[in-house]
Amino acid sequence: MDWLYHPWPWYVAGPLIGLMVPMMLFIGNRSFGISNNLRHLCAITQPPNVDVDFFRYNWKEHAWSLVFVIGTALGGFLAGVVFANPEPVQLSQAAQDMLLSWSFTQPGALLVPDELFHTSVRNFTFLFTAGVLVGFGTRYAGGCTSGHAITGLATLQLPSLFAVLGIFAGGLFASWFLVPWMLV
Amino acid sequence: MTRYLPYLLVGVLFGFILIKAETASWYRIQEMFHFQSFHMFGILFSAIATAFVAIQIIKRLGKRKALDGQAIDIPEKPSGRISYIAGGVIFGLGWGLIGLCPGPIFALVGTGSIGAIVVLAGALHGTWLYGALKHYLPH
Numbered sequence: 381m382d383w384l385y386h387p388w389p390w391y392v393a394g395p396l397i398g399l400m401v402p403m404m405l406f407i408g409n410r411s412f413g414i415s416n417n418l419r420h421l422c423a424i425t426q427p428p429n430v431d432v433d434f435f436r437y438n439w440k441e442h443a444w445s446l447v448f449v450i451g452t453a454l455g456g457f458l459a460g461v462v463f464a465n466p467e468p469v470q471l472s473q474a475a476q477d478m479l480l481s482w483s484f485t486q487p488g489a490l491l492v493p494d495e496l497f498h499t500s501v502r503n504f505t506f507l508f509t510a511g512v513l514v515g516f517g518t519r520y521a522g523g524c525t526s527g528h529a530i531t532g533l534a535t536l537q538l539p540s541l542f543a544v545l546g547i548f549a550g551g552l553f554a555s556w557f558l559v560p561w562m563l564v
Numbered sequence: 565m566t567r568y569l570p571y572l573l574v575g576v577l578f579g580f581i582l583i584k585a586e587t588a589s590w591y592r593i594q595e596m597f598h599f600q601s602f603h604m605f606g607i608l609f610s611a612i613a614t615a616f617v618a619i620q621i622i623k624r625l626g627k628r629k630a631l632d633g634q635a636i637d638i639p640e641k642p643s644g645r646i647s648y649i650a651g652g653v654i655f656g657l658g659w660g661l662i663g664l665c666p667g668p669i670f671a672l673v674g675t676g677s678i679g680a681i682v683v684l685a686g687a688l689h690g691t692w693l694y695g696a697l698k699h700y701l702p703h
Contacts, residue, residue, distance in 0.1 A: 387585065387586055388581065389606075390585065390603050390604075390605075390606030390607045390610060391606060393584065393585030393587075393607050394585075394606055394608070394609065394610030394611045395610050395611065395614040396577070396581050397578070397581055397582075397607065397611040398610065398611035398612065398613065398614025398615040398616075398618070399614060399615075399618065400574065400578055400615075401615035401618060401619065402618035402619065402621075402622060404574070405630065405636045405638070406628075406630055406631060406636070407571060407630060407631050407632075408567075408570075408571075408630050408632045408634065409632075409636050409637065411638070411639055412615075414665075414666040414667045414670070415666040415691075417666070418666065418687050418688055418691040419691055419695070421688055422688060422691050422692045426692075432692070432695045432696050434694075434695030434698050435692075443568065444568060444571045445571075447568045447571045447572050448571045448572070448574065448575035448578070449575060449670045450572065450575065451574065451576040451577075451578070451579060452575045452578050452579035452582070452667060452670040452671050452674070453579060453671065453673050454575070454576050454579060454674055455575065455576040455577060455578060455579020455580035455581070455582070455583070455674065456579040456580075456583050456588070456670065456671030456672060456673065456674025456675050457579075457674040457675060458576065458580055459579065459581075459582075459583035459584050459675075460583045460588075460672070460674065460675030460676075461674075465584075469586055469589050471591055471592075471595055471600075471601070472595060472600045472601040474595075474598070474600040474601075475594065475595035475601060478594070478598060478600070479594070487591060488589075488591050491583070491586065491588060491589045491591075491672075491675075492588070492589060492590045492663070492677065492679065492680075493591065496590065496662075497590075497677060497678075497679030497680075498679070499678060503679065506661070506662075507662060507679050507682040508682050508683070508685060508686035508689075510658045510661040510662040510683065510686065511662065511669075511682065511683040511685065511686020511689070511690060512658070512686045512687070512689050512690035513654050513655065513657050513690060514655055514658035514659060514664070514665065514666065514669070514683070514686070514690060515686065515687035515690025515691035515692075515693075515694070516651075516654055516655075516690035516691065516694045517651045517652065517654030517658060517690070518651065518655045518666060518687075519651070519691050519694040519695070520650060520651030520655075520694055521648050521650075521651025521652045521654075521655055522641065522647065522651065523641075524666045524667070525608075525659075525665040525666075525667065526665075526666070526667055528652070529608060529612070530608075530611050530612055530615055531615065532641060533612050533616075534612050534613075534615035534618075534619055535615075535616075535638050536616075537640065538643075539641040539644060539648045540641060540648075542645055542652065543648040543649070543651065543652040544652065545649065546648065546649040546651065546652020546653040546655075546656060547652040547653070547655055547656040547659065548656060549652075549653055549656060550653040550654060550656020550658075550659070550660060551593075551597050551656040551659050551660035552597055552656075552660070553656075553657065553660065554656065554657045554658075554659070554660025554661045555593070555594055555597030555598060555660040556598070558660065558661060559594065559660065559661060
């Protein structure tokens, strides 16, 4: 049962993720995508006196999607806690060197760096702010990595190509300039 | 309730894969954006290729019905350009900073990470902000 604990190579994980698209179609003619759930969660919690029209719809019709992401969190619990990988993330040598030069002492020791995720005002301000960008951007673009990069590109949709090019441009800028500037 | 069970099971599988493939790892995302490993690109390319082949098979088979009896069809995304590029760039900035896109956010929340819950709270506020400003933005 070692495979339950060890990380999965890309050629196992990638095709399985790709199969999400036909599986969602077969289950209920659903388009595979995650970020819409952020909208549904806003629709559920919007107080009546705020009433932004973007969140005024019957979210119960999308309950299946919320059930899916509850499952995603459960899967995360199983993979990350119950069947947790005891080994560090096997990063490439180049990535390890870069991370060491960014003053991380143990690159890949855990899934996410404690330096950025442990409880502190500075970290939480950073995580929250970047989270705002993710929520705002995915809704503005109408999808994220699952809805655009996977479902959209696999169904040859031009809008998704624009979104993916934008996502990579933003990601490259953040990773090459903002992250080093923030850390060093 | 049983009609929701397939979504729950597929969701569990999805979350399990995301963590096992280390897609929720901040380190892996930095490594990807610096082109220092094929791992993340391999995941994305093989996922797209698999989904593409599966869609072609479904199309060749003709109109098939989903489990709940609906005919399967693939919805078209609304046409446009500005919103897709601008939204993509803004999302990409966030992804590059925290190394988490929406799927892995939910998966990492499941591992009990307080930091991931803070990211989710931010993403919900960002989504709300978009909803409030939607009419003022170019699309």
